[in-house]
Amino acid sequence: MNAVLDLARGAVARRARKPRTSPFPYALLAPIVVFECLFVIYPIVRGILLSFHETNFGVTKFVGLAQYRQMLHDPIFWSSVQTTFEFTFAMIAVWLSLGLAVALLMNWSFAGRGFVRAILAIPWAVPDIPVVLTFTIMLDPNFGILNRFAAFIPGVHHQIQWLSAPNLAFIAIIIMVGWKGFPFFSLILLSSLQSIPDELYEAAKVDGAGPVRRFRSITLPALYPTLGLLGVLAFIFSFQQFSLIYLSTGGGPGTDTSTLAVTIYNQAFEFFNYNYASAVAVVGLLLAAAGTVLYIVLQRRVARARRLEGVNAAL
């Protein structure tokens, strides 16, 4: 009995004392940091260094900002930046609205809800390459099924060359990427939706608010923090998108669907301009980093607001 008391007292005393940070966390931390630094940070640093060099016939020499100067004068670079931002904002809009619509649907109570929720996430589970394959087949100008549907749209007369017409290729990509990615956003929004207290809706109903008014005044404001965070995530996911774009249009026609990622890949693996590709990659990295910082700031603000409100939520 005394031994147990002593043990307990010792444990309590140990925790009550101002903790002198023991080496334990750092022992756990070290392998992780080494691992990440070795495989991620170190290559990034080298990539940045690469962008300050030039390689000719196997000889690499330091050229300072020459690659960047060339980049700023390269029209392809600027069109990539523009394409990237167009694509990103389109994806934010599509993913958030589609995700919200499906989340609202999944929030209804109906028989088979679990089943529907499960199968609506399948687009996320299907790997990129079969998705590209299937959409390429569906969009084929000669036998694509989507052309058959599109014939119903007024003003559409002939076979649509989805993947080789400039604006249409962009739209096709947005549809494909939107389809692939919306389940993620739906699930997160669904969990946020479910944390909205039912009493708010009941009170509004009693006050005579219709469904649209309830949505505008209760649902949407409650979702603003989540939507903000998801918007930043969508921004980042769009930057990461590569295989769906590259394998379907190759960045074409011309360079019409070349986002920064595609341009970097082409520069590196088609033209073997590793140094130039690295310069473009640094720009992409800076933009992605800006997105990350934005995400962290937003998340801190949301967490602080939540703590003040005392609302329990998933994110």
Next chain:
Amino acid sequence: MAAEVTPVAARPLVRPRRSRRRKASAFVRYAVIVVVCVVALFPVYWMVLTTFQPEQDSITYPPDLLPHGIQFSTLTSLFDGNPIAAWLLHSLTVSAVTVVVTLIFAIPGAYLLSRLRWRGVGPFGFLLLFTQLMPGAMVVVPELQFFRELGWTNNLLAIGVLYAAFNVPLGCWILKSSFDTVPSEVVDAALVDGCGRMRVLYRVLLPLSKPGVVAVAIVAFFGSWNDYLFAAAFLTNQSLYTAGLGISTFISDQTIKLDQLEAAGVVFSLLPVLLYLTVQRHVVRGLTAGAIK
């Protein structure tokens, strides 16, 4: 909502309008749900359809929504004279490595973020987030250079480890929110009982966070199975291709028939989709820390 109580004899024989409206709105709901599901899953349907119907049916115009003839020979003949089986094995190997290595680092990492008190949590969190959110195309060139120097190109294990490096951060976050849901009383009780902090991790936190572990494993698996960019950059030996990479080389190949191509796609998708469907409840719980009813 207060129910209006009327004696049975006094109730009108006509069905009250409220019930009719409710039935109509239920019907509309189900109709919307069906339509949304059909539209959302249509590409999947098309994928399966193209696999099982002979190629001629797939390339006629106008294409039909329903199949005329079904043939299973496409699937069975898929593996003849085709490196696809080997490629699938490669993808499996790489993904297994990724999952294992990710878990090895994510479990202590989540512990660090969730339960342990130490200085530097903030910067560590930022490092993880930054690593996670980095687009692959930005790092593929220096990674390739690095791996070339190590002689690790065309090395499946090495690629698996690289994928893990990019998955560990997200794994830490997912597992952290799972660890956070374990009540502190349980952890404190274990600590008071004299349990070392390492053992608290393995005896207390992990068993109670199975959904989180499953979610991390699935995310890591998908990150590896799905990848094209790094596989394309690192694997130049065709006999070592992962399945995704191999199938993508077929896309521009005119000699491959459509149904065969889609058959390969279907087989490639089978594992991730099945995996997801069987564990999706855990994944959802793990990703949202149990917030979904």
